Each structure stands twice: as C-alpha cells, then as structure tokens.
Amino acid sequence: MTKTTTDLAVQHTDVQIKKKRGRPKCFDEQQALEKAMLLFWEHGYEATSINDLTHALQITAPSLYSCFGDKASLFYRCIDYYLEHEACPIIPIFEQAKTAKVAFEIYLYNHIQRLLQPNKPAGCMLIVAAVNCSEQTHDVQQKVLEKRLKEKQKLLQRLQQGIVDGDLAPTTPIEEMTDFYTTVIQGLTLQARDGATQEQLHKVIEHAMRVWDLF
Secondary structure (H helix, E strand, O other), X not given: OOOXXXXXXXXXXXXXXXXXXXXXXXXXXXXHHHHHHHHHHHHOOXXXXXXXXXXXXXXXXXXXXXXXXXXXXXXXXXXXXXXXXXXXXXXXXXXXXXXXXXXXXXXXXXXXXXXXXXXXXXOOHHHHOOOOOOHHHHHHHHHHHHHHHHHHHHHHHHHHHHHHHOOOOOOOOHHHHHHHHXXXXXXXXXXXXXXXXXXXXXXXXXXXXXXXXXX
C-alpha cells in the first residue's frame, strides 16, 4: 500500500518525539554543581555515590555522565565551584591588607565565618571531602592536596611580601610561620566539624595571633 502524505507526516512526527524523549533531561548546570558540592562537602568523596548524586540533582545517570563526565570529574568541578563561591576570598584580603599580620588576622576571622555557615556543612571542603579515602581514590586525594598546597603557597607569598614591605624582618622564618598558620587553619576546620562555636574558634585565633611576634 502506498503511503499518503499524511502517513509520512505522522511517521516524521513520531521520529521527532522519540528523539526528544531520548535527549538528556534539561537542568541548570550551576545549580547542579552546587547541590553536588554540598553532598561531597558533607559526606566526602568516597561516601557519596552516583545514586546519591542523581537523586539530589534530579537527573539520570546518563545525563550526569554526559554533562560532567565521571564521578571524579564532577568532584573536581565541585572543588573549583567551592573555591569560587564558598571559600574565604584569600587573594582580595591579602591584597588589601596593609601588613602581613593584618592580612592573616582578617583572613582567619573571615575563614571562620565560612566554616560555620547556616545551612551549609561545617569545615573546609578542601580538608574534609577527601579524608579517609581508600587507595582506589589516590588520584582524587592527590588533586585535593594540590589545591591545598596552592592555598598554603598564598600564605607564604603574603609573608614574603611582608618582608619586601618592611613589616617583617628579613630574618623572619616565614616557612615556619606558614606551617604554623596552615596547621591552625586546618585545625579550625576539624574543630568546626566537631561542633565548636564561633566564640571558641575566635579564641583560637586570638592566641594564634599572639604567637605572631614570637617568630
């Protein structure tokens, strides 16, 4: 039987409908990154499953893979999203502060505000999201370590600038200072995760800044 023009039109429409049904579900990529970031931030990389992610993002696994790649790739995107939107803006603080000491003090107090945000996981995602991972996630842990080391390098560079500007003596052991304040910063995260209050963390900073002149 010869197909009529109407039959061909109906067939063409059916094909179009099938193609549309096969397309990935539309979603806001930035909103999806934020939701995924919160999951990784709260539960860590290894404990967050693909099922957890697809449920939170309300997308299918194929859509997730199509847009973000594998779980590790999505995690790296979330780390970058965290650094851009949630982490304490270290560079503007360091650039605007008149001395290295003022820069560190302002940064520490602002950092605490980021560690204890309402309706957000406590602590710094760079520290808590990839701890206690298995050997199978070594690459993920290494990537996060590299991010942390870059943040640590910014501390050292600000101390070096303090020597150039003259507010730190040329003999100041800035590598030791960097290690010390990095340890304080990381310790604040663990205290925040354990339920320490803002007042308690402020006291830690007060003592940490008193140590400044001992170096």
